[in-house]
Amino acid sequence: MIAAVLQRLVQMAFVMFGISVLVFLIFFATPGADPAARLAGRNASPETVQQIRHEFGFDRPLPVQYAIMMKKLFITQDLTSFVNRGEKVVPEILAAAPATLSLVAGAALLWVLGGLFVGVISAATRGSWLDRSLMILALIGISMPVFWLASMANLVTQSAYHDSWAFSWVPELGYTPLTKNPLRWFQGLVIPWLTLATLYVGIYGRVLRANLIETLQEDYIRTARAKGLSETRVLLRHGLRTSLAAFVTMFGLDFGSLVGGAALLTEVLFGINGVGRLTYIALGNLDLPMILASVMYASFFVVGANAVVDILYAVIDPRVRKE
Amino acid sequence: MPAPLLDVSGLRVSFAADGGRSTAIQDVSFNVGAGEVLSIVGESGSGKTLSLLSVLGLIDRRTTFVEGRALFNGRDLFTLPPRELRRIRGAGIALISQDPMTALTPVFTIGDQIAEQILAHEKVSRRAARARAVDLLREVGIPSPEEAVRRFPHQLSGGMRQRAVIAMALSCNPALLIADEPTTALDVTVQAQVLDLLRRLRRDHGSSIVLITHDMGVVAEMADRVMVMYAGRVVEGGTVREIFEDPWHPYSWGLMNSIPPVRGAKPARLVSIPGTPPTPQDIPPGCAFAPRCRLRRPACAAPPPRQEAGGHQALCLIEAAERPGLRAGLWTAEGTAA
Numbered sequence: 008m009i010a011a012v013l014q015r016l017v018q019m020a021f022v023m024f025g026i027s028v029l030v031f032l033i034f035f036a037t038p039g040a041d042p043a044a045r046l047a048g049r050n051a052s053p054e055t056v057q058q059i060r061h062e063f064g065f066d067r068p069l070p071v072q073y074a075i076m077m078k079k080l081f082i083t084q085d086l087t088s089f090v091n092r093g094e095k096v097v098p099e100i101l102a103a104a105p106a107t108l109s110l111v112a113g114a115a116l117l118w119v120l121g122g123l124f125v126g127v128i129s130a131a132t133r134g135s136w137l138d139r140s141l142m143i144l145a146l147i148g149i150s151m152p153v154f155w156l157a158s159m160a161n162l163v164t165q166s167a168y169h170d171s172w173a174f175s176w177v178p179e180l181g182y183t184p185l186t187k188n189p190l191r192w193f194q195g196l197v198i199p200w201l202t203l204a205t206l207y208v209g210i211y212g213r214v215l216r217a218n219l220i221e222t223l224q225e226d227y228i229r230t231a232r233a234k235g236l237s238e239t240r241v242l243l244r245h246g247l248r249t250s251l252a253a254f255v256t257m258f259g260l261d262f263g264s265l266v267g268g269a270a271l272l273t274e275v276l277f278g279i280n281g282v283g284r285l286t287y288i289a290l291g292n293l294d295l296p297m298i299l300a301s302v303m304y305a306s307f308f309v310v311g312a313n314a315v316v317d318i319l320y321a322v323i324d325p326r327v328r329k330e
Numbered sequence: 331m332p333a334p335l336l337d338v339s340g341l342r343v344s345f346a347a348d349g350g351r352s353t354a355i356q357d358v359s360f361n362v363g364a365g366e367v368l369s370i371v372g373e374s375g376s377g378k379t380l381s382l383l384s385v386l387g388l389i390d391r392r393t394t395f396v397e398g399r400a401l402f403n404g405r406d407l408f409t410l411p412p413r414e415l416r417r418i419r420g421a422g423i424a425l426i427s428q429d430p431m432t433a434l435t436p437v438f439t440i441g442d443q444i445a446e447q448i449l450a451h452e453k454v455s456r457r458a459a460r461a462r463a464v465d466l467l468r469e470v471g472i473p474s475p476e477e478a479v480r481r482f483p484h485q486l487s488g489g490m491r492q493r494a495v496i497a498m499a500l501s502c503n504p505a506l507l508i509a510d511e512p513t514t515a516l517d518v519t520v521q522a523q524v525l526d527l528l529r530r531l532r533r534d535h536g537s538s539i540v541l542i543t544h545d546m547g548v549v550a551e552m553a554d555r556v557m558v559m560y561a562g563r564v565v566e567g568g569t570v571r572e573i574f575e576d577p578w579h580p581y582s583w584g585l586m587n588s589i590p591p592v593r594g595a596k597p598a599r600l601v602s603i604p605g606t607p608p609t610p611q612d613i614p615p616g617c618a619f620a621p622r623c624r625l626r627r628p629a630c631a632a633p634p635p636r637q638e639a640g641g642h643q644a645l646c647l648i649e650a651a652e653r654p655g656l657r658a659g660l661w662t663a664e665g666t667a668a
Contacts, residue, residue, distance in 0.1 A: 134392060225432060226427055226428075226429060226432040226433050227432060227433055227434055227435040227436070229383075229388055229425075229427065229433075230425070230427060230433045230434065230435070230495070230498075231435065232388055232419070233386060233388060233419055233420060233424070233425035233427075234419065234420040234446065234447040234450060234498070235416045235417060235418070235419040235420030235421060235447065235450050235451060236416070236420075236446070236447075236450050237416065238412075245435045245438075248437050249435065249436060249437055323437065324436065324437055325436070325437060325482040325484070326436055326437075326482070326484050
């Protein structure tokens, strides 16, 4: 078991190396474009471009360029943004990460619990009005675009009903660090959490329902019933555990990409200074160092989350474990 | 005669189908006495498994309708509240299902699954349940049972898994074992071992067994009484002697003719029953077997009479006097055709 985990972690390191090479090549080895000029951003002076060319080694072979770039990203962490006049990119992303992590982790907790609830209840009562209404609600959740839902949530909680008893506790948009004021942190994130989780509750609930219903046709479910176990125990112990594969896979991908910045719309609309918002601004300014660093950061999170998922598989299903 | 352990009468199972109900099991009655082995035979789709699963309430109640009466120790299983029925399942009546490869939950160890059943029915400690699981595995002939309890189903071979399933079924000393084709999915040598095991269990524990099978060899070896099912009906029933030596129903003749004779001249080819069993939607109103029967008469379009003599009964209009001639005729007709 431990050997399998270690093996998976080594694999992960290789995948991350591969990604870093690929990202580097896409950004700096695309033919027909001067990487120094692109790094410098719009309207940069020729002196700046010349300085960048020398500093990043763009006049030297590609492997050297790659090494310099990786050194600047991971070791000295002094890759600077030229658009933002010397702002260091890596510390900026690291500073934004807690906000994103707070947003995504809270939403993830909500959507996992919500997805489990919707999936299990629907599968257990399949065909009933309860099942049908839950599935319709889930479909509505999936269909609402996050930018619309977030705008609506803001409209209701920030302006239209902000003075009513229901939403007067909602602080103004923005993120308060957990360490500074835990209550404010929580209050400020409740609406973003709910908004972000809505879509995923719908997807996860529907997927789990489908998998559970399929599992409930299995012979071993009949064996479990024939043993005289209660219906709840059959469903939760024998049915649910074997139906979780798709659920866990999706969770790894979604969580990784959201922490990596895919919660961009939610962050922008709720004014949370997270990685997604940083990427969004960098894209607007063509701030290449920032885009490079955030792409790298995002892909590492996706890879890491997938490694965790693989380890979770082995915990859930003994058939995956190596002898 | 003491009251039978399980007494099923007038069992009728139907499914919701478009435009009404389609009846899969019609008027099935049988009983199993204490320590008796009843064998239910018939082709796939004849309703053998469905009848027994209905008795245990292991069918989807949303789509399946069960009528009739099933008395187990005098209590009607069909009217028991779910809680009471659960107490009987596993403890009073245990099920050994057909395919050991899929009958065990893949994510729990063998020991967990056996202990789970013991804990569901008896107030014993987890440790005691676990110890009993080891004893049970030893009893069904699994080598090094202390190690086997920690194994997951996928780590055992098919034969070992079927033994584990049997050990689990035995864990609460059930009065009745329902074995649904327990040997079909196994190798021939393992089949013999599993049958031996069942025979020994019956001798040592005095359990009754309902053995669902389509293997007439298994029937001859194991059964006290036999029930032949076709298209959801009991077409013939009697002691194993009666069924093998003097079968009454043309369908039973067909089943017997499909066994190669051990002594005497071997036929050029084994006789098969032409066609396939009807699906519940297109069972004819008269005799269900008539469309495939070589001895079909116009009168077969009406529901056939049930003939009885002692415990032997059949659902066919062929009179006792005509049977030997007709059956012999079936052989020769087949012989010339082959």
